[in-house]
Amino acid sequence: MIIRILSFRHFLLASIIFVITYSGWAQQSFKDFDVNSEVSMLSVPVRCYFDAVAEKNDTKLLSCFNRQVTVNIAGMVFEGKDEVLKFVKRDVYGGKYKVEKVLKGTETDSVHCLFWPIGWPFPEPAIEYKFKIKEGKIINWSGHYR
Numbered sequence: 001m002i003i004r005i006l007s008f009r010h011f012l013l014a015s016i017i018f019v020i021t022y023s024g025w026a027q028q029s030f031k032d033f034d035v036n037s038e039v040s041m042l043s044v045p046v047r048c049y050f051d052a053v054a055e056k057n058d059t060k061l062l063s064c065f066n067r068q069v070t071v072n073i074a075g076m077v078f079e080g081k082d083e084v085l086k087f088v089k090r091d092v093y094g095g096k097y098k099v100e101k102v103l104k105g106t107e108t109d110s111v112h113c114l115f116w117p118i119g120w121p122f123p124e125p126a127i128e129y130k131f132k133i134k135e136g137k138i139i140n141w142s143g144h145y146r
Helices: 002-021 024-029 044-055 058-063 081-091
Strands: 065-073 076-079 096-104 108-116 127-134 137-145
Touching (some): 044 058, 044 127, 058 065, 058 081, 065 081
Parallel strands (some): 065 137
Antiparallel strands (some): 065 076, 096 108, 108 127, 127 137
């Protein structure tokens, strides 16, 4: 009997947390997705990417990448600027990023962020992007959910 009560209480608590997290209250907390964003900490080529996405600017986006760029995001692989542009236009434009943390290396920047796709009621799970830089352009961009 005690186990049933505890199990029910745990279930009830988990349900309340779930509802709060994915309800309008959670949306309100992401209303201004750019507040407290660490965008200013990004290197120039990586900042170029985030700015181009925010502006939905194809020309600017392409200028951020080396022509031999490779992208591997959540198991999807894109090679070359044209494929990257198609991916970004299809899956990224219209969404919002919040950069939570930036770790700069000599050739690679790690960016911990949240992404909220357009039309979704809540953001994707937190993701870590790694941007490898060559000659002032992004040559490799990979991402995995944290």
